[in-house]
Amino acid sequence: MSDSADDSEDTNSDYISFVDSDSSDEEEDDIPVVQPLQPLEPCWSSVLESSETPPFLCEVGPSHSLGPADNEKQFFELIFDEKCVNTLTDGTNKYARETQERKGHDPVWYDCTTEEMRAYLGLLIIMGINKLPDYKLHWSKNKFLANSGFIEVMPVRRYEKLTQYLHCDSEDTDDPLCKVRPIMNLVSENILKSYKPRQHQTIDEGMIAYKGRHKAKQYIPSKPTRWGLKVWLRCDSISGFCHQLDIYLGRDQYSRGISVGQEVVLKLTESLEGKNFHVFYDSFFTSIALARSLLEKRIFSCGTIMRNRKGFPSDLKNLPRMNQGEYVTRQDGKLSATVWMDSRPVAILSTTASTVEMSANACRRLKDGTEISVPRPQSVGHYQAFFRGVDIFDQLRSKYSVGRPSKKWWKYVLHFLINTAIINTFLIMKESVNLPKKKYRQLDYRLALAKLLIGTFRTPPKTAARRQLSENSTTHKLIRLSCKRSYCKNCAKAVPKKRKDTSFGCGLCEVHLCGKQCFALFHNIEE
Incomplete structure (x- = not known):
């Protein structure tokens, strides 16, 4: 192992580099070939130590100059x-x-x-x-x-x-969203300027209802809107204010090196780096690599995680049956993995909570109607309190x-x-x-x-619209009219009177006429 690898171990780095073993046989001036950095597996420990997150000192709330007199x-x-x-x-x-x-x-x-x-x-x-x-x-x-x-x-x-x-x-x-990109950019920029985000943020997926044809159309049976276009959202965990959105157009828009969930979270949190924000998401996004990456950027995270994910403590993957309220926690620095027993096991990966402190007990109702108080660790309490941001936004959007x-x-x-x-x-x-x-x-x-x-807007009278139209069209011409089919006005004046529906007419007069003969007769009559 090279010196650089030894140094990285001494500094408790997350990465280790490997050097080609044949490099010692080459000339001294040759530079050894360094393989890509490989992430170290987390060193989980059952000895729990108290860890606190730094304070959040950013200004929050609306950012504008409007007052009570504004509507x-x-x-x-x-x-x-x-x-x-x-x-x-x-x-x-x-x-x-x-x-x-x-x-x-x-x-x-x-x-x-x-x-x-x-x-x-x-x-x-x-x-x-x-x-x-x-x-x-x-x-x-x-x-x-x-x-x-x-x-x-x-x-x-x-x-x-x-x-x-x-x-x-x-x-x-070339932009798949070119139809709405100008409005989307303007709205996104104005959202960032009009409201300064609070400490707790939620990231989740939403759905734009749509059942037509589109390559990015999704089917998510767990959502109230099952068919539609998927959109990634970052919302305030308490009010549901939507701070950032990104429409999903398929796997091709993301790099192959990391998971879609990890890349989505990193993209939606770019403006939060270095400010001690707390971000909450579900098991689709959660991974050890993502939690570490956010922690390096001073963003603390918390989310449910599937116990078969790479790096999750092996001794927590197949725990024996526990009583409701019992939990097991493993710690690696500020990173903690917890399995808490509710009605079923819940696995949480967190960097926002202390491993030695507890949240307020959760209330659960039994089948006979009696209520019991269930202890829960702080990471579970944080997740249950701050994960509903996108759900609140969707609830407001549905009305x-x-x-x-x-x-x-x-x-x-x-x-x-x-x-x-x-x-x-x-x-x-x-x-x-x-x-x-x-x-x-x-x-x-x-x-x-x-x-x-x-306001006071009213569509101008038809004569004014025709006057504006006549400025562009100064000649009578038989064309296919864009309005609905109607009867020929010349045939209706004929003796005996008859009705003939047509889509053609004079573009200047806006009159339906069934053919060249009626067109000529009608305009001779008008003159």
Whole structure:
């Protein structure tokens, strides 16, 4: 073994290097070949020593200049700001122009504005609160279903056109998330700026509901949403505030050297390094290598672990049956492995807890209804107290969620980003100002936000839209209209009167005409 290896043992390093044994036969000037560093196995001990984590000294909580006089819309713009709305508006207008260049002029469409895009988002929020089986029912003539506010803001045809051309994609076609990358980057940057994370953070997977076709679509039977796109989340362990997200697009996006779970945690904790944060995750992510890697970066971790994982104490893998509340712990420096008996054995790997201290007892109810107090070690207590962050976020996300069914996968991701912005700004507002009423719910926040986003916007009269359209189209031309089939207006005036449905008509007049003869006759009549 080389001198470097001896030095590493003396300094209690986690790595050891091996030198080619034939190197001594070579010339003195030759440099020995060093093999890749191999991780040392942990030295588990049954002798437990007290270990404390250093104090957490970072500033936490909302980071903005808004006060009691500011409303829900201003808080929402902390994350979904003017740049996001402009990106949606410009992308929608651009996509509408490109589509018309490919498929022909759309006589119904005219460019949208930022005010109209905000109103459109406001209607989406209302649809998430007042769910109907078909979006058209919001504009229904049935007084028991119709929403007079929807009818007043914009006609259903305009809503359909905005939904049809809604876009925000980037020019980087090599990016699998190019359809939503601009909005995702803006929202992620604003989240990091608007809230300083607390000490306890949770990392787990969430699901964006989607049953269409996509190479990254996942099936997770243990989740409430079984089919969809998987997204990695880092959330506050107490409030559920989402600090960071990363959409899973398949195994190919990760390196082959380490596990997916380890790489995900390292990526989501890059901004937490050197600040004594505590991170909690489940057995999918937990490994000895990950705990050590985080500890080197002054990030303390805690998570359940499968007992067959490499490096886990061998004497804890096949323990005899224990009574409820009993546990066995092994320690290697700040790293501890514990098997605690609840209704079944629970294995915990932790660097956040002391091995000699206990948490408050857990209460358990027996089959006959009596309650018992079950002792639990500190690592189990920490995990049970701080692992629910992502679950809390998912619970908030499941209520009044924005979005209608679509064939486009990226629209589900866009709706997820809008929901994330709403939930985060709702939590920021709750912590920042005196709320309008004592019990201020997410429902109250969404209703107020939708009303403020819509504001005084009303779709301009049809004549104004046609006037804007005529600036681009100055000649009468027989084309396939993008609107629904209707009867030929010239045939309807003929004697005897007849009806003939068609998809063609004059693009300038927006009138259905069944052919060249009717087209010529109709315009001669008009002149």
